[in-house]
Amino acid sequence: MRLVVLGASGGLGREVVELALSEGHSIRAFVRDPASLADFGNSPYREGLSVVAGDVLDPGTLDGLFVEADAVISAIGSPGNGPSVVRTLGYRNVVDAMERQGAPMLAAASVAAVEPGVNPMALASAMTHRHLLKDVRGMEEVIEESNLDWVIVRAPRLTDDAPTGNYRFANRRPPLGGVMISRADMAEAMLSCLHGPGRRLGTIAVAY
Structure with a gap:
């Protein structure tokens, strides 16, 4: 597949x-x-990898980025816990550019604590992360209202542990008992949503 990866660094x-x-x-x-x-x-760079400089908050840097792409995987984040519109505004720019340029599919990383009723300890403290959660909710709304095929993949706490392949999917909130997943397994889960018999659309959650 020809993929565009946002937040690749x-x-x-x-x-x-x-x-x-x-x-x-x-x-x-x-x-x-x-x-x-x-x-x-x-x-x-490695064969098969091209690197494009830009900023999702600057729509002009997205010109041509998604042309001929089969899918887009986004790991866009925002630093710190202060007020931010990186996700909300950034995804609005991304969705608009994808729709104009004909890219059909978006897989976006999100956080489990954005779902009502999920234990906020998955993100340490809902109060501490209230700005983050507001931005994430805005991001999800932008994606849900788009004309794209999309999957939002929510994760609880991300770790730097080695991949296991033993993660589980669930609808909207993490599977029972799931409180963490490694970034390596999260990456595999997101890729698996794009192709093959395991392809998934909609809002899902993944954890061990």
Whole structure:
């Protein structure tokens, strides 16, 4: 598949790029600083990987990004716990650009605590993360109102542990007892939603 990965230089984004390349996909990685992926393969980048500099908050940098893409995987995040519109406004720009450029499918990483009734301890404290959750809710609304095929993949706490392949899917909230998942397994779960018999659409959650 020809994939665009947004937020490719973050912890989850790098796992998505690494796994997708190992599976033979062609990757266009969208990052603010191309040097952040300079360690991927030989000079300047690994075969099958191209890197595009830009910012989802700047619609002009999205021009042409999604042309001929089969799908987009997004690991867009925002730093800190203060007020942010990175997700809400960033995804509005992304969705508009995808629809104009004909990219059909979006898989977006989200957080489990955005679902009402989910234990907020999955994100430590709902009060501490209230700005984050507001931004995430805005992001999900933008995606749900789009004309794309989409899947929102909610995760509880992400870790840097090795992949296990033992994660479980559930509808909207994490499976019973699921409080964490590694970024490596989250990346695999998101890729699995895009193709093959395990393809999924809608809002789902994943955890161990």
